Amino acid sequence: ASTAGTTSTLTLTLEPGTAPGSYPLSVRAEGGGLSRTASLALTVSEPPRLDVTGKVMDLAGQGLSGVNVQLEDAGGPHPLAVTDAAGAFSVSGVQAPYTVSAVPPPPASTSLLPMSWSGVTRSDPQLVLPSLTGSSAPVCSRADATLAGTLSPAVAAGHSARVTFIAPGISLAPLLSSESGTLAPGDAAYSLSVPFDEILCETTLTGKLVYLEYDPGGALTRSAVYDASVTTGNASARNVVAASAATSALSGEVAFPSGVMNATVHAMLEFGGAYALLPTSAAATSAAPEYSVGVPILAGVRYRTLAVDAGPNRWAYSELLGPGAVAELALPNLNTPISPSGATSDATPTLRQTPVAGATLYLSLVGDAGFGTLWLGASSTPETTLPALPPAAQLSSGPYNWYALNALKLRGAPSPDDLLDGRLVGQLYGYLHALYNPDLVAAGTINTAPMAFTLP
Numbered sequence: 001a002s003t004a005g006t007t008s009t010l011t012l013t014l015e016p017g018t019a020p021g022s023y024p025l026s027v028r029a030e031g032g033g034l035s036r037t038a039s040l041a042l043t044v045s046e047p048p049r050l051d052v053t054g055k056v057m058d059l060a061g062q063g064l065s066g067v068n069v070q071l072e073d074a075g076g077p078h079p080l081a082v083t084d085a086a087g088a089f090s091v092s093g094v095q096a097p098y099t100v101s102a103v104p105p106p107p108a109s110t111s112l113l114p115m116s117w118s119g120v121t122r123s124d125p126q127l128v129l130p131s132l133t134g135s136s137a138p139v140c141s142r143a144d145a146t147l148a149g150t151l152s153p154a155v156a157a158g159h160s161a162r163v164t165f166i167a168p169g170i171s172l173a174p175l176l177s178s179e180s181g182t183l184a185p186g187d188a189a190y191s192l193s194v195p196f197d198e199i200l201c202e203t204t205l206t207g208k209l210v211y212l213e214y215d216p217g218g219a220l221t222r223s224a225v226y227d228a229s230v231t232t233g234n235a236s237a238r239n240v241v242a243a244s245a246a247t248s249a250l251s252g253e254v255a256f257p258s259g260v261m262n263a264t265v266h267a268m269l270e271f272g273g274a275y276a277l278l279p280t281s282a283a284a285t286s287a288a289p290e291y292s293v294g295v296p297i298l299a300g301v302r303y304r305t306l307a308v309d310a311g312p313n314r315w316a317y318s319e320l321l322g323p324g325a326v327a328e329l330a331l332p333n334l335n336t337p338i339s340p341s342g343a344t345s346d347a348t349p350t351l352r353q354t355p356v357a358g359a360t361l362y363l364s365l366v367g368d369a370g371f372g373t374l375w376l377g378a379s380s381t382p383e384t385t386l387p388a389l390p391p392a393a394q395l396s397s398g399p400y401n402w403y404a405l406n407a408l409k410l411r412g413a414p415s416p417d418d419l420l421d422g423r424l425v426g427q428l429y430g431y432l433h434a435l436y437n438p439d440l441v442a443a444g445t446i447n448t449a450p451m452a453f454t455l456p
Contacts, residue, residue: 012042017074020046047074053090054125054420056083056102058112059172060139060199061422063087064129066105070387073098077387096121100420101387104129116386117416118379126422132374142196143233147178147209150239154188158216162279163190163240165228166301167207168272171197173436175268177276190240196232204231208271208301211240218280220245225298246297248323254284254291254307257333261286262310265329267293270302270320273439277306297323304438307331315435316443334359334407334445336382351402353382358443359407361419368400376405380415401450408434408444 001008010027025040056067063086071078073095081089101116103109112129147165155161163180170178180192196202209228215221223245230236254263262285267278282291284307295303305318307329314334318327336353351364362382367374377384412418434441 014044018044020044047095049092050094050096050123051090051092052094052098052100052123052125053088054100054127055087055422056089056127056129057087057422058139059128059130060201062139064104064108064112066108067129068103068105069127070101070103071098072101072385072387099385099387100125100127102127102129103387114375116375116377116384117420118377118384119381120416120420122417122420125420127420130376140198140201142198142201142203144196145194145205145230145232146191146235147194147228147230147238148189148191148235149237150189151183151187151211152239152241155183155185155213156215156221157185159185159213159221161187161211161213161222163192164210164212164269164276165192165194165205165207165230166210166269166271166274166276167194167205167228167230168274169197169200169202169205170195170274172199174273174439175275175277175436177274179276194230202232204229206272207274208269208298209238209240210269210276210296210298210301211242212245212278212296213242214279220247220280220294220296223296223298225301227300247294248297249292249294250303250305250318250321250323250325250327251290251292252305252318252327252329253289255328255330256286256289257314257331260309260314260331263307263331264310265291265293266306266308267295268304268306268438269295269298270304270438271300275304275438295323305329306438311446313446314444317438317441330443332358332407332409332443332445334409334443335447336362336404336407336445337447337449337451350383350385351377353404353407355382356407358409360410360415361406361408362404363406363408365403365405366400367403368398373400378416378419397454399452399454401452403450404447406434406444406446409442411440411442 021044023042025042028037056064065083065085067083069081069089071091071094078091081091083089097119099118100120103114104112111132113132161183165178178192178194180190206229209226211224213222222242224240224242226238228238250267265282265284269276280294282293284291303321305327308315309331314331316329316331321327334356336356353362362379364377434444
């Protein structure tokens, strides 16, 4: 370190696993033709131990009983814990950081994905097991609602239109708003079904009803926006009176990583953390990175832009924007190959991804050739070790593949500690389906190139 004054701060960082004890240090300062040396002693203490009390749950936050939980720290694996009726477990004397893994018992193991999270330091981890089938068992019964009304004036000759209801609570994936589909010329009424998520269990959805009409060239001609609410199982009426559309544009440039040449930029409407993609988009290339996407000016609605490469395996979201805003988008260079650490025949292999600048969360998957067995690992460091569980819970012998699913750049949640929090159950689902969560994920890369290995 250097200083223009008379003091300087020396910062020391220890490698993980450094043995406790007293270490002699010699520090030398030089400057102005002078040199001074001082002897110091660095004391390394035994790391503090945690009494970890956590919970394993489904996407709805309901506790899962009978789940095998393994905690492993620098000293090795701790005795296996099994969750109680409320999904709770406890393990004493844990050294942080540690890896926590959860494996559901049969028959839940046929539908829930085992998970491992590495780099955890908190004493109250809340582990969510996503569904292997892409959906979780309903925890409530919520019937769809209907939102319908007249259009004044009717859709003009040669034009097309759509009605969109944007509201939080329609889905755990916030890009899934409810749309009427394309309305044809002459249509004077609309009707759309609004689904209610049986995991979120909302009974009333409050949002924005948006009408957009386009001419044959794709130019926006008429629009309308209303506050609207629907209640599960009920029909609601909201007539639409469209007026000449006030429009603006979102513009900027796309920065391309090496080897990426093309991207499409989309615009999205936002209300309350829910989104709807506009039908218009713009192309950008590394040679011509500028983009401009037309958007309607609608009261109470904000915007984001989304750049997706031609793969598509890279994407980046802008911040929330107002009409006429300029947003620079940088497609991330987060592609991360995955490879085994040590022998590929290890019964508890380590998932290791190549670290990349800008990634704040890694998601990787181990699965057999037919995807009959899957295991998901996530970490703020590019390494996750599958646990040394009893044979009944281990992966069976045979051929497998490693997949580096995602490397993500998150908004305001840089560590597993932030993610393993019961208040973020729905958001955890969001990280696993990162392309659909612009409030949580700023940018990401999908890389599904497998690497084969075999367990004995």
